[in-house]
Amino acid sequence: MTLIAVPIFVESLETAHAAAARAAEHGADLVEYRIDTFTQPAEVQSLVARSPLPCLITARAAWEGGHCDLDETDRVSLLEHAGLGADGHTPAYLDLELKAYQTSANLRQKIGLVVDHPSQTRSDVTAGLILSTHDFETFPPDLDRRILAMADAPACRIIKAAWRARSLRDNIDAFELINRKLKPTIALCMGEAGLPSRVLAKKFGAHLTFASLNTESTTAPGQPTLDELKNLYRWDALDSQTKVYGVIGHPVAHSASPAFHNAGFTATGFNGVYLPMPIAPEYEHFKATVIRWLDYAPLHFSGASVTLPHKQNLLKFIKEQGGDIEPLANTIGAANTLARKSDGSLYAGNTDYAAILDATCAAMEPPKGHAQLQGKIIAVLGAGGAARAAVAGFAAQGAHVTVYNRTLEKAQALAAEFDASAKPLDQLDPYAADLVINCTSVGMHPHINATPTTFPQTQSTHRPIVFDTVYNPVETQLLRQAQAAGCNTLNGLEMFVRQGAAQYALWTGHQPPLDVFRAVLEARKQ
């Protein structure tokens, strides 16, 4: 079982124990008391004796990224006191840096007296020794040497290595390290790109992972909170067979997709987890990372949502790899979905256009399949990437598409590719269309009072469906005016729900839980 340890910087006994009690309440297995600046031996013993959870004691040296500036003799004396505990209570673990352990035979001997190991003669000593090594800058070139030294140290029960991830690829090194099983191992990557190593620690059978009580109390960059680990990243459901998905982009830190897809996995009982996957913009980064993740079989990396700036990179990659590309994604020139099929082959598709068609068809009276779009009059506003997906999708269904754009030449160029018509934006009569879809950025934050078209008084009883792909804000000026004019409307969240739902169905084979997805996005709006 992989433990969840909550780190607590100890300032007083009371606050530390209160924090530990909260950690216990929220499902942590262990607390790490960071006693870097809490250095009274008697107090440290009370800390251990009255801890509401089993504990790990760490007095991280300043030279290893911590705050403890005691000299080594005093620091080790503090750990000795901690290790012996009080009133029959000892810590579960003591942490000591490999570097300190290697430096002094005297220190090794002292620590050896207060931790449990094969040649320990005292029966009242139970703490296990975690030897640890950290690099806050990069991957340590001599990591292997360090790991072997920890494995060879007889008093060392657990190996801990933490380093700053240079990219997502470093997570695979962490998984490989755990899989070597030299001893129970903690292998964690720091920084945004290191999150997979922290969440998937359980999948790979690491000894423990760290999660903070809240965002202010993290002890390492990229550490998730306990709430995120348990509720967002599905900790309790993870096992060695869990399939891994993610959102590839740059940046992805604020993406709604992890909350969205993980809630879907939970709702349908699918054994998957979905992570943010930041990859630097250049193609070689995309390619190297995706290959490394795909080729490491125990990861079960099975698919990804792909967003800016990688949509063209995905198409290029799948072409190079001889994978299967959805024909319309190829025509549009952008893909947003990567899937690994059950036979191991790769697939790239575009669910943006599918989302537009699905949402439109569901809003039509009566709602039917895409075939009902044949002959419908569609006004696409804009001539950028989003408009291109809409035009391609509607044209493929035999709809009559007109592209309306501020810059007419761009509308003409787009229309010519798909046998559509082109007009200047200011010539739009919304009542002449069955669907008006805004694919411009007009109305987007911060220009929330702007609108690409208006709805004048009319004698006509016909009303178009009005669809705004802008989702920030969700209720745009365009949609408000359309509703006032009696139109049925679709917003950018529905677009997001539908494109994610199509990905979800492709990956899992399950019926997508649309209402769960809508609820996740509604909750994030608040």
Ligand code: ATR
């Ligand atoms: P995306 O790839 O997200 O669709 P894009 O390629 O930047 O975005 O396209 C933005 C679209 O919004 C374009 O059609 C742009 O019109 P132009 O081709 O004339 O630039 C349209 N757009 C942006 N700001 C606009 C504005 N203030 N008024 C009208 N159209 C606007």
